[in-house]
Amino acid sequence: xxxxxxxxxxxxxxxxxxxxxxxxxxxxxxxxxxxxxxxxxxxxxxxxxxxxxxxxxxxxxxxxxxxxxxxxxxxxxxxxxxxxxxxxxxxxxxxxxxxxxxxxxxxxxxxxxxxxxxxxxxxxxxxxxxxxxxxxxxxxxxxxxxxxxxxxxxxxxxxxxxxxxxxxxxxxxxxxxxxxxxxxxxxxxxxxxxxxxxxxxxxxxxxxxxxxxxxxxxxxxxxxxxxxxxxxxxxxxxxxxxxxxxxxxxxxxxxxxxxxxxxxxxxxxxxxxxxxxxxxxxxxxxxxxxxxxxxxxxxxxxxxxxxxxxxxxxxxxxxxxxxxxxxxxxxxxxxxxxxxxxxxxxxxxxxxxxxxxxxxx
Amino acid sequence: xxxxxxxxxxxxxxxxxxxxxxxxxxxxxxxxxxxxxxxxxxxxxxxxxxxxxxxxxxxxxxxxxxxxxxxxxxxxxxxxxxxxxxxxxxxxxxxxxxxxxxxxxxxxxxxxxxxxxxxxxxxxxxxxxxxxxxxxxxxxxxxxxxxxxxxxxxxxxxxxxxxxxxxxxxxxxxxxxxxxxxxxxxxxxxxxxxxxxxxxxxxxxxxxxxxxxxxxxxxxxxxxxxxxxxxxxxxxxxxxxxxxxxxxxxxxxxxxxxxxxxxxxxxxxxxxxxxxxxxxxxxxxxxxxxxxxxxxxxxxxxxxxxxxxxxxxxxxxxxxxxxxxxxxxxxxxxxxxxxxxxxxxxxxxxxxxxxxxxxxx
Numbered sequence: 030x031x032x033x034x035x036x037x038x039x040x041x042x043x044x045x046x047x048x049x050x051x052x053x054x055x056x057x058x059x060x061x062x063x064x065x066x067x068x069x070x071x072x073x074x075x076x077x078x079x080x081x082x083x084x085x086x087x088x089x090x091x092x093x094x095x096x097x098x099x100x101x102x103x104x105x106x107x108x109x110x111x112x113x114x115x116x117x118x119x120x121x122x123x124x125x126x127x128x129x130x131x132x133x134x135x136x137x138x139x140x141x142x143x144x145x146x147x148x149x150x151x152x153x154x155x156x157x158x159x160x161x162x163x164x165x166x167x168x169x170x171x172x173x174x175x176x177x178x179x180x181x182x183x184x185x186x187x188x189x190x191x192x193x194x195x196x197x198x199x200x201x202x203x204x205x206x207x208x209x210x211x212x213x214x215x216x217x218x219x220x221x222x223x224x225x226x227x228x229x230x231x232x233x234x235x236x237x238x239x240x241x242x243x244x245x246x247x248x249x250x251x252x253x254x255x256x257x258x259x260x261x262x263x264x265x266x267x268x269x270x271x272x273x274x275x276x277x278x279x280x281x282x283x284x285x286x287x288x289x290x291x292x293x294x295x296x297x298x299x300x301x302x303x304x305x306x307x308x309x310x311x312x313x314x315x316x317x318x319x320x321x322x323x324x325x326x327x328x329x330x331x332x333x334x335x336x337x338x339x340x341x342x343x344x345x346x347x348x349x350x351x352x353x354x355x356x357x358x359x360x361x362x363x364x365x366x367x368x369x370x371x372x373x374x375x376x377x378x379x380x381x382x383x384x385x386x387x388x389x390x
Numbered sequence: 391x392x393x394x395x396x397x398x399x400x401x402x403x404x405x406x407x408x409x410x411x412x413x414x415x416x417x418x419x420x421x422x423x424x425x426x427x428x429x430x431x432x433x434x435x436x437x438x439x440x441x442x443x444x445x446x447x448x449x450x451x452x453x454x455x456x457x458x459x460x461x462x463x464x465x466x467x468x469x470x471x472x473x474x475x476x477x478x479x480x481x482x483x484x485x486x487x488x489x490x491x492x493x494x495x496x497x498x499x500x501x502x503x504x505x506x507x508x509x510x511x512x513x514x515x516x517x518x519x520x521x522x523x524x525x526x527x528x529x530x531x532x533x534x535x536x537x538x539x540x541x542x543x544x545x546x547x548x549x550x551x552x553x554x555x556x557x558x559x560x561x562x563x564x565x566x567x568x569x570x571x572x573x574x575x576x577x578x579x580x581x582x583x584x585x586x587x588x589x590x591x592x593x594x595x596x597x598x599x600x601x602x603x604x605x606x607x608x609x610x611x612x613x614x615x616x617x618x619x620x621x622x623x624x625x626x627x628x629x630x631x632x633x634x635x636x637x638x639x640x641x642x643x644x645x646x647x648x649x650x651x652x653x654x655x656x657x658x659x660x661x662x663x664x665x666x667x668x669x670x671x672x673x674x675x676x677x678x679x680x681x682x683x684x685x686x687x688x689x690x691x692x693x694x695x696x697x698x699x700x701x702x703x704x705x706x707x708x709x710x711x712x713x714x715x716x717x718x719x720x721x722x723x724x725x726x727x728x729x730x731x732x733x734x735x736x737x738x739x740x741x742x743x744x745x746x747x748x749x750x751x
Contacts, residue, residue, distance in 0.1 A: 147681065166684075213677045237676040240687050255684050257677050310671055315598040316574045316618050320508065323527075323616050323695055326601050330691035334684055 039292055040305065040314065041321040044328035047298050050251060051244035051331045062093060062337070063161050064102040065113065067344025068145035069337040072162030072251060073101050080129060084120050095339065103151075113151035114140075121157045132159050132249040135193030140209045141165060145337075152209045156193075159250025164333055165206065168217040169303040170235065170259045172202035172225070172269065173311075179283040181311060183304070184269060185290065186224065187278040188297070194249070198297040199290055201304065202269060202279070203227070204256070213257050224276055225269035227261070236260045238310060241302040242333045253333050258303055260310075284313045302329050400653055401666065401675065402682040405689035408659050411612060412605035412692050423454060423698070424522050425463040426474065428705025429506035430698040433523030433612060434462050441490060445481050456700065464512075474512035475501075482518045493520050493610040496554030501570045502526060506698075513570045517554075520611025525694055526567065529578040530664040531596065531620045533563035533586070533630065534672075540644040542672060544665070545630060546651065547585065548639040549658070555610070559658040560651055562665065563630060563640070564588070565617070578620050585637055586630035588622070597621045599671060602663040603694045614694050619664055621671075645674045663690050 045052055054060065061078060063071035073081070081088045081101060093100040107113045125133040133156055140152040143163050158165050172184035184202040188195055205220035207213060217235060221227040238260045245252040269279045282290060288308060291301050306329050308314045309322075316322040406413055415421065422439060424432035434442070442449045442462060454461040468474045486494040494517055501513040504524050519526050533545035545563040549556055566581035568574060578596060582588040599621045606613040630640045643651060649669060652662050667690050669675045670683075677683040 236673040237670075237678070238673065239670045240677070240684055242684065242688060257683075309598075309600045312597040312599065316601070317598070322618075323601055323603065327603060327691050327693045327695050330688050332688045332693065334688050 038319060038321050040319055040325055041328075043292065043301055044305070044325045047243045047245045047301055048328050048331060050246035050253075051328075054244070054246055054251075058096070058098060060162070061096060061098045062100040062339040063163075064100060064339065065143065065145070065150045066105065067102075067340055067347075068150075069339035070143050070145050070150065070161075070163055071158075071337070073160075074162075074251070077130070077160045077250075080124060080127075081120070084123075087116050087120050093339070100339065110149060110151055114153075117151060117153060121154055124160075130160060130250075132156055137193075139206070141206065142209050155206060155208070159247075159252055162251035162253060164253045164255065164337070166213075166255050166257070167204060167206045168213060168220065168257045168259065169201045169300070170203035170217055170221055170261050171238075171303065171307040172227075172261050172263050173307070174263050174265055174267075174281060176265060176283070181284045181313060182281050183284065183287045183307070184225075184263070184279055184281050185287065186269075186271075186276045187280070189275050189277050192275060195297040195299075197277075197295075199280075199293075199295050200297045200300045204300065204303075207257075214259075217257070217259050221261075223273040224271060225279070226272050227263075227267075227269065231263060231267065232261070234261060239306070241306045241329045242331050243299075243302050243329065244331055244333065244336075245299055247298075252299060253336070254299060255333060256303055258306060260307065284308060284311075288313075305329060399680060399682050401680055401686055402689075404653065404662055405666070405686045408604045408606045408662055409689050409692060411607035411614075412689075415605070415607055415612075419457070419459060421523070422457060422459045423461040423700040424524075425461060425700065426504065426506070426511045427466065428463075428701055428708075429511075430700035431504050431506050431511065431522075431524055432519075432698070434521075435523075435612070438491070438521045438611075441485060441488075442481070445484075448477050448481050454700070461700065471510060471512055475514070478512060478514060482515055485521075491521060491611075493517055498554075500567070502567065503570050516567060516569070520608075520613055523612035523614060525614045525616065525698070527574075527616050527618070528565060528567045529574060529581065529618045529620065530562045530661070531564035531578055531582055531622050532599075532664065532668040533588075533622050533624050534668070535624050535626055535628075535642060537626060537644070542645045542674060543642050544645065544648045544668070545586075545624070545640055545642050546648065547630075547632075547637045548641070550636050550638050553636060556658040556660075558638070558656075560641075560654075560656050561658045561661045565661065565664075568618075574618050575620075578618070582622075584634040585632060586640070587633050588624075588628075588630065592624060592628065593622070595622060600667070602667045602690045603692050604660075604663050604690065605692055605694065605697075606660055608659075613660060614697070615660060616694060617664055619667060621668065645669060645672075649674075666690060 059075050060072045062069045063073045078101065082090065087104055089102045089104055091100050091102060103113060103117065107116055121133065124130060125136055135156040137155050139155045141155050141158055141163070142149050143151050143153050153163060174182045176182045186200050186202055188198050188200050190197045203220050203224045205216055207216055211219070218232055221232045236259060238258050240255055240257045242255045245254065287304065290296055291304050305314065305325065309326060319325065420436050421433045423430045424434045439462065443451065448465055450463045450465055452461050452463060464474060464478065468477055482494065485491060486497055496517040498516050500516045502516050502519055503510050504512050504514050514524060535543045537543045547561050547563055549559050549561050551558045564581050564585045566577055568577055572580070579593055582593045597620060599619050601616055601618045603616045606615065648665065651657055652665050666675065666686065670687060680686065
C-alpha cells in the first residue's frame with residue numbers, strides 16, 4: 030500500500046481547512062511579526078501592512094531576524110495600556126472610514142484584550158483583531174441530550190441572518206467572544222442566558238472540558254483562536270429560546286446527523302473544532318472509526334501559545350537581567366522602563382527599503 | 391506586572407517536564423533524522439549514531455538539507471518489511487550484547503510497528519524505540535468513581551518493583567503499549583483484564599476519550615509518545631486486582647489527592663499527561679483555577695504527527711509523480727520500486743567527513 034493511496038478522511042480535510050493558516054500560511058513570506066512593548070502579539074499581512082505605513086507616528090517598521098519582510102512595532106514611546114489603546118483605536122477608526130477592510134465593517138464597540146505572557150498590553154476592537162493576527166479567545170457550550178431513542182444528541186443554533194460574521198450559518202448551541210472585563214465561566218453563563226435562555230438551575234451543571242486551538246485564515250484576516258469548551262447535559266424536554274436576536278433557530282440532532290451538518294457549507298468553519306472535540310471526548314469519533322484520529326486531535330490543539338515568540342533584543346536583555354535580578358542580589362542596574370523606547374535609535378523604513386540585517390536594540 | 395513575575399504553576403512545570411525534548415531538544419544540534427524507505431520515522435542522537443556507524447551495510451549516513459549533522463537511512467536496498475525488520479534486529483541484538491544502552495537491557499521480545507503516513511515499514515523491539523526516536527503508541531484507562539462522600543475519585547496502580555521501566559512508580563490504573571498485531575480498543579480490554587482483572591460486564595462501559603501526545607527525553611532515549619485514552623466509570627464497591635504480576639498495589643484517590651500524587655517523584659512522568667487530561671476533561675482543572683490552562687492543554691497534544699517531515703528528494707519525486715498519476719492519465723513512467731535504492735549513488739560517509747551540501751537523489 031502506498032501512502033498516497035490512503036484516503037484523506039473528510040474529518041482530516043475539515044481539520045486542515047480550519048487550520049489553513051497554521052498548515053500553509055507561514056510559508057508564504059507575506060507576514061510580519063506585530064510587536065507591542067518588545068513582545069510579539071500578532072502577525073500582519075501585506076494588505077494591512079501597506080495601510081499601516083501611513084501612520085509612522087503609531088507603527089514603527091523594523092528589520093527582523095527571522096523574516097526579510099521586517100516587523101511592525103506599536104510605537105514604544107506610548108507609555109501605558111491606556112495610551113496604546115487610544116493611539117491604536119484612532120488608526121482603526123480611520124481605516125474603518127476608508128472602508129478598505131471588510132472586517133472593520135463588523136465594528137462592534139466590544140474590545141478584546143491583547144496580552145503577552147499574561148500581561149495585558151492594550152485592548153483592541155474585536156472586529157480589528159483579524160487584521161493584526163491577535164490571538165482571540167472565546168467560550169462555547171456543547172448542549173447535549175442523552176435521548177432514550179436517538180442516543181447522544183446535540184443542540185445546534187442557526188445564526189441570525191443579520192449577524193456581521195457568518196450570517197445564517199449553523200453553529201454550536203451557545204458561543205461568544207471573551208471581552209475585556211468578563212471572566213471565562215462568567216461569559217459562558219451570560220451567553221447561555223442571552224443566546225439560549227438556559228435557566229440558572231440548568232446552567233449550574235456546566236462542566237469545563239478543556240479548550241481547542243486552531244489557526245484559520247479567511248478574506249477577513251487571521252484567526253488564531255482558542256475556544257474554552259463547556260459541556261452541558263440538558264433534559265430531553267428542554268428547548269432553547271433565543272433572547273438577544275442573534276439566533277434564528279435551534280435544532281436537536283443525533284450525533285451522526287450533527288457530524289453531517291458540520292461537513293456542510295452551512296456550518297461556521299471556526300465552530301467545527303468544538304463539535305469535533307466534543308464527539309471525540311464522548312467516544313463517538315474514535316481511533317477505531319477514524320484513520321487520522323491522532324492527527325485530528327493534534328489539529329484541534331495547535332500550539333498557538335508558543336507561536337508568537339519574537340522579542341526585540343532589548344526586551345530579551347531586560348528579561349535576562351530581571352531573571353538574574355530575581356535569582357541573586359542585583360549586580361547590574363536594570364534599564365529604566367522608558368529605555369524600551371528605541372524608536373529614535375532606529376530609522377523607520379518602509380518595506381521597499383528591502384532587507385538589511387541590523388541590530389534593532 | 392512584569393511577565394517574569396508570573397508564577398510558573400506546578401502544572402505548567404510538569405507539562406514542560408514531560409515535554410522536555412519538545413521544548414528544548416531540537417535546538418541542541420545533537421539529532422539526525424532517521425529515514426526508512428525515504429521517509430523520516432525517527433530521530434537519532436549522537437550516542438546512538440556513533441554505534442550505528444559500525445554497521446555501514448545496514449545504515450547509510452547522508453547529507454541532510456536541514457541539519458549539518460546529516461541523516462541516517464536504513465539501507466534502501468532492503469526490499470520489504472520482513473528484510474528491514476530482520477536486518478535491524480541483528481544490529482539491536484548486537485548492541486544489546488555490547489551493553490552500551492541501558493534501554494536495551496529492558497528487552498521484551500515485544501515489537502512496535504514503525505510507520506510513516508499509515509504505511510507499516512518494519513517492526514522494532516519495543517525497548518529499542520527510544521534509541522531511534524520512533525513514535526510510540528499506547529493505551530491508558532482512567533478508572534474512576536463518583537464517590538458519594540469524596541466526589542470524583544481515581545484509581546491508580548503502583549508498578550511492580552520488578553518492571554524494567556519506572557519500577558515501583560505510581561501510574562494510571564491500566565496502561566500498555568500498542569504491540570504489532572493488536573488493535574487499540576483490543577489492547578485496552580486485554581490490559582484491563584491482565585493488569586486490573588476488570589470483568590467484561592464493566593469493561594463494556596469503556597469510553598474512548600481522545601489521545602494525548604508529548605515528547606519526553608530521559609537517559610533511556612527519546613519518547614515521542616501518543617497515548618489513546620479511555621475513561622471507565624466504576625462502581626464504588628469495585629476493587630481492582632492484578633493478574634499478571636506487573637502491579638504491586640492499587641489505590642483509589644480523590645481528585646485533589648490524585649493530583650498531588652502526580653506531582654511527586656513517585657509518579658511515572660510519562661503517565662502524568664493522561665491524568666492531567668482526565669482532570670481537565672472532567673472539569674477539575676479549569677481555566678479559572680489554572681492560569682496557564684491553554685498552554686497546558688496545548689502541551690498535552692503536541693504535534694508529533696507533523697514533526698517527522700523529512701523525505702529524500704527521490705521519495706518526494708516519486709510521491710509527486712504518483713499524485714500526478716492519480717490525478718490524470720499517466721504521462722510519465724513511474725520509477726520501479728527498486729529505484730528507491732540509491733545507496734550505490736551516494737558514498738557512505740561518516741560524520742567526521744563534515745558537512746558538504748550534495749544532492750542525495
